[in-house]
Amino acid sequence: MTIAISHVASSGKQYYSELSLPMGTTIYEALTLVPWVHGEEFEDFWHWVQNNLDNSPNHKSWYVGIFSQKKRLDTILLAGDRIEIYRPLTIDPMAKRKALSKK
Numbered sequence: 001m002t003i004a005i006s007h008v009a010s011s012g013k014q015y016y017s018e019l020s021l022p023m024g025t026t027i028y029e030a031l032t033l034v035p036w037v038h039g040e041e042f043e044d045f046w047h048w049v050q051n052n053l054d055n056s057p058n059h060k061s062w063y064v065g066i067f068s069q070k071k072r073l074d075t076i077l078l079a080g081d082r083i084e085i086y087r088p089l090t091i092d093p094m095a096k097r098k099a100l101s102k103k
Contacts, residue, residue: 001025001079005034009041010087027064027083028053028073037085045085049073062086 001023007015017034028049031037037045048063053073062070066081077083 001077003030003077003080004082005030005037005085006082007037007085007087015085021077025077026073027066027071027075027077030077030083031064031073031085042085044088063088 002018002020004016004018015036019030019033021030045063063086065071065084065086
């Protein structure tokens with residue numbers, strides 16, 4: 001099956017890879033196969049991965065999903081899935097909305 005992995009860095013740089021994987025592959029297994037995910041920019045991401053391999057992270061610290069839906073690292077992939085690596089929020093969305101509404 002073919003899946004994709006994507007990420008857009010805070011600098012705007014886009015990362016994208018397509019992989020051909022056997023059925024039954026998990027998100028974690030797919031992530032370990034992508035070379036650019038092992039770069040310096042992803043150190044915090046791998047720290048998060050190691051801390052969340054066996055559990056569900058809370059909603060504020062989620063780094064991966066499939067088609068904008070948050071997923072656990074042990075989620076089994078389906079053909080055509082796109083794994084998205086999210087970056088941490090730089091501002092609280094509620095605070096941003098409040099600031100905009102005051103203008």
